[in-house]
Amino acid sequence: MKPSFPEPPSTLPEAFERAAAHFPERGIAVFDSRGRASERRTYPEVLASVRRAAGRWAALGVRPGDRVLVCLPTSWPWFESWLGAMFQGVLPVAVAPGAAFGAAEAQIRKVEGLVERLDASRTVVTPGFRRDAERAGARRTTEVAITFEELSGLAPEGSTDRRPEPAEIAFLQLTSGSTGQPRAVAIPHRAAIHNAIASAQAIGAPHGAPAHEWAESMVSWLPLNHDMGLVGAVFQSLCAGLDLVLLPPGVFLARPRKWLENLGQHGVTYAPAPNFGYQLCVERLAAEAREGLDLSSWRAAMTGAEMVRPETVAAFCEAFGPHGFRPETFRPCYGLAEGTLAVTFDLEGQGVRTRPLPAGAEDAGTGLSEVVCVGSPVADTEVRVTRPDGRALAEGEIGEVEAKGPGIFAGYYNDPAATAETLADGWLSTGDLGFFHRGELYISGRLKDLLIVRGTNLMPHEIEWLAESVTGGGGALRTGAFSVARGAAGEEPVVVVEVTERDPEKLGEIGHEIRSHIGRALSLPVADLVFVRRGKIPKTTSGKVQRRALREQYLNGEIERLDVSPET
Amino acid sequence: MDIKQKALEIVAKIAGKGVAELEPKHELIADLGIDSPKALQLLLDLEDELGIEISDDEAAAMDTVGDILGFLGSSA
Numbered sequence: 001m002k003p004s005f006p007e008p009p010s011t012l013p014e015a016f017e018r019a020a021a022h023f024p025e026r027g028i029a030v031f032d033s034r035g036r037a038s039e040r041r042t043y044p045e046v047l048a049s050v051r052r053a054a055g056r057w058a059a060l061g062v063r064p065g066d067r068v069l070v071c072l073p074t075s076w077p078w079f080e081s082w083l084g085a086m087f088q089g090v091l092p093v094a095v096a097p098g099a100a101f102g103a104a105e106a107q108i109r110k111v112e113g114l115v116e117r118l119d120a121s122r123t124v125v126t127p128g129f130r131r132d133a134e135r136a137g138a139r140r141t142t143e144v145a146i147t148f149e150e151l152s153g154l155a156p157e158g159s160t161d162r163r164p165e166p167a168e169i170a171f172l173q174l175t176s177g178s179t180g181q182p183r184a185v186a187i188p189h190r191a192a193i194h195n196a197i198a199s200a201q202a203i204g205a206p207h208g209a210p211a212h213e214w215a216e217s218m219v220s221w222l223p224l225n226h227d228m229g230l231v232g233a234v235f236q237s238l239c240a241g242l243d244l245v246l247l248p249p250g251v252f253l254a255r256p257r258k259w260l261e262n263l264g265q266h267g268v269t270y271a272p273a274p275n276f277g278y279q280l281c282v283e284r285l286a287a288e289a290r291e292g293l294d295l296s297s298w299r300a301a302m303t304g305a306e307m308v309r310p311e312t313v314a315a316f317c318e319a320f321g322p323h324g325f326r327p328e329t330f331r332p333c334y335g336l337a338e339g340t341l342a343v344t345f346d347l348e349g350q351g352v353r354t355r356p357l358p359a360g361a362e363d364a365g366t367g368l369s370e371v372v373c374v375g376s377p378v379a380d381t382e383v384r385v386t387r388p389d390g391r392a393l394a395e396g397e398i399g400e401v402e403a404k405g406p407g408i409f410a411g412y413y414n415d416p417a418a419t420a421e422t423l424a425d426g427w428l429s430t431g432d433l434g435f436f437h438r439g440e441l442y443i444s445g446r447l448k449d450l451l452i453v454r455g456t457n458l459m460p461h462e463i464e465w466l467a468e469s470v471t472g473g474g475g476a477l478r479t480g481a482f483s484v485a486r487g488a489a490g491e492e493p494v495v496v497v498e499v500t501e502r503d504p505e506k507l508g509e510i511g512h513e514i515r516s517h518i519g520r521a522l523s524l525p526v527a528d529l530v531f532v533r534r535g536k537i538p539k540t541t542s543g544k545v546q547r548r549a550l551r552e553q554y555l556n557g558e559i560e561r562l563d564v565s566p567e568t
Numbered sequence: 569m570d571i572k573q574k575a576l577e578i579v580a581k582i583a584g585k586g587v588a589e590l591e592p593k594h595e596l597i598a599d600l601g602i603d604s605p606k607a608l609q610l611l612l613d614l615e616d617e618l619g620i621e622i623s624d625d626e627a628a629a630m631d632t633v634g635d636i637l638g639f640l641g642s643s644a
Contacts, residue, residue, distance in 0.1 A: 033624065034612065034615070073624070097624075098628050099597075099604050099607055099628075100604065100607035100608050100610070100611045100624075100627050100628070101596045101597070101602070101607050101610070101611070101627055101628070101630050101631070102595070102596060102597060102628070102629075102630055102631035102632075102635075103628050104625075104628040104629050107628065126624070126625065128623070128624070128625030128628075129625070132625070132629075249608075250608040250611070250612075251608075253604065253605040253607075253608040253609065254605075254608040254609045254611065254612035254613075255609075255612060276605075280605060284609075454603070454604070454605065512598070512599075515595075515598035515599075516595050516598040516599075518598070519595060519596075519597030519598035520595075520597065520598075520631065523597060523603065523604050523607070524597070524603065525597055525598065525601040525602070525603055526598075
C-alpha cells in the first residue's frame with residue numbers, strides 16, 4: 001500500500017487536518033495503563049476530539065501564549081488535553097508522571113516548582129494527585145489544578161480552527177526536569193513538522209522511499225513527555241499517515257514482550273527506542289518468553305536518546321534473529337530536545353557500524369572503546385565539530401558537535417541567558433563530543449555535565465542539591481554527581497559528598513538518608529555513594545565543582561573514601 | 569500460601585535478594601535498588617500473581633516493603 005503523501009503541512013494543526021483528510025482509516029490506538037486493552041481512534045476522530053478539547057480550553061479562559069501543564073499518563077485524556085491546548089495557541093508542557101512507587105510527595109514538589117517557574121495558568125492532573133497536592137499544601141498547584149473530567153465536562157466555546165504561523169511556538173519540551181527546575185525548550189511549529197518529515201525521509205533512505213510509502217504503522221512505548229516519544233512517534237506517525245500503536249511506558253517496562261508482540265501485528269512497521277529498551281528485551285525475555293514472536297515485518301528499529309552500545313545491538317540481534325529480526329533493521333540516530341529531536345540519522349541501513357574511540361579520547365562515562373556511527377545530518381541541516389575556540393575540526397578530530405537547521409529550537413522559555421550560552425548565529429552547541437569519519441558522525445562522549453540513565457536526562461546539580469539538603473552542604477562542603485558505565489546497562493549515578501563528620505556509623509545514617517532522598521525524588525538508586533573530607537572534591541578557582549576531574553579520580557581509584565558503617 | 573508471604577517473594581525476586589533479607593522498613597528504591605523498570609515489573613507482578621488491583625495513586629504512596637504489606641492487609 002502506497003498512500004500518496006500530501007503537500008507537507010506547515011503547522012501541527014494542519015498536519016492533523018491532512019492526516020484526517022488523506023488517511024481517514026488510519027489513526028492512533030492507546031493501550032490502558034496495564035496493557036490489557038486499547039482504544040483506537042481514526043485521525044478524523046482524533047481531530048474532532050482535539051477540536052472539542054480546544055474549545056473547552058477557550059471556555060476556561062486560557063489565552064494563546066499561556067502555559068498549561070499536562071500531568072497525565074499516556075492516555076486519550078493526555079492527547080485531548082495537550083493537543084487541545086496546542087490547537088488553541090496555548091503552550092502545552094508534558095510533565096513526566098511520577099514513578100510507580102513512593103513518588104507521590106516528590107511529584108507534588110516537582111509540579112509545584114514547574115507551575116511557579118513557568119507561571120502556568122492551568123495544570124491537568126488526576127483526581128488523586130489533586131487531593132494529595134491539597135493535603136500537602138502545594139498552594140500554586142492547587143490554584144491552577146483541573147482534572148481531565150472537569151475539563152471534558154465544559155461546553156466548547158469559540159472558534160477552534162485557529163491558524164498559527166509556522167514560526168509560532170507550538171509547545172515547550174522539558175529537558176531533564178525531575179526536581180522542577182528544568183529548562184523548557186521552545187519548539188516552533190515549523191521545527192516540529194520539519195523534524196517529523198526529515199526523519200521519515202531519513203528512515204526511508206535505505207528503502208528507496210520515505211517511510212510513509214512502505215510502512216503501515218509505528219509501535220511506541222516511549223513517554224509522551226520525551227522528545228523521542230512525542231516527535232519521533234506521535235508527530236512522525238501523524239505526518240506520514242501511519243497507524244500508531246501506543247503502549248504506556250510502564251507496560252513496556254513491566255512486560256517488554258507486549259511491545260514486540262505488537263510489532264508483529266500491525267503490518268510493515270517501525271519503532272524507536274533508546275538503547276536500554278533493547279537491552280531490557282534481551283535481559284527480560286529468555287528463550288521461552290521469545291517463542292511465537294514474529295519480527296519479520298519490523299523494518300526500522302531506531303536507536304538513540306542515549307549512547308548506542310554495540311554489545312546491546314549484538315545481543316539483541318542474536319536473541320531475536322531467530323524470530324525474524326534482521327541486523328540491518330537497527331538504525332542509529334542522534335538528537336536532542338534542542339534540535340526538536342533528530343539531528344543525524346544512519347542513512348545506510350547496513351546495520352550498526354562502529355569505529356574505535358580515537359586514541360587519547362576520554363569516554364565521558366560511556367565505558368565504550370568502540371563508538372557507533374550515527375549517520376548524516378537530516379535534511380537541510382548542517383553539523384560540524386568544533387574546538388573550544390570555535391574553529392571547525394577536520395575529520396577524525398574530536399570536538400563539540402554543533403548543529404544548524406530548521407529543526408533547531410527557538411530558545412529556552414523565559415531564559416535568555418541559557419539560550420545565549422547554547423545558541424549562537426543559529427548554531428546549537430549540543431554539549432556532546434564527536435568526530436566525523438567519511439562524512440558521517442560518531443558520538444564519542446559528552447562535554448556537558450549530564451547523566452543519561454536509561455534514556456532519561458538528569459542534571460548533576462539536581463542530584464547534588466538533593467544530597468546537600470541532607471548534609472547541609474553547598475557552601476564550603478561540596479557534592480559532585482556524575483555517571484559511570486556499568487556494563488551493558490549503561491550509565492549509573494555516583495555521588496561524592498564532602499562531610500566534616502568522621503564517625504562511620506553516623507555517616508552510615510547520613511548515607512541512608514541521602515539515598516532515600518534521591519530515591520524518592522528521582523526514582524533513582526545511587527550506584528555508589530562516597531564520603532570524602534572537606535576540600536577533596538576538585539574545584540575551579542571560582543569554586544565550581546569539576547565533575548569531569550572528579551569522575552576521572554573516581555575511575556582511577558584516587559579518591560580517599562571515609563569509612564562508613566555498615567558499608568553501603 | 570499467605571498473600572503477604574507471596575508478596576515478599578515477588579519483591580525479593582525483583583530485588584535479587586532472599587526473602588529473609590527483606591525488612592518492612594526497607595525502601596524499595598534506596599535500599600532495594602528497585603529502579604523504574606523494576607518498579608513497574610513489581611507492580612504488575614503483584615497484581616497478576618496476587619490477583620489484586622493497585623491504583624497508580626495507591627502505588628505512588630508506597631515507599632517501603634512495609635507499605636506494600638500494609639496495603640495488602642487493609643485490602644484483603
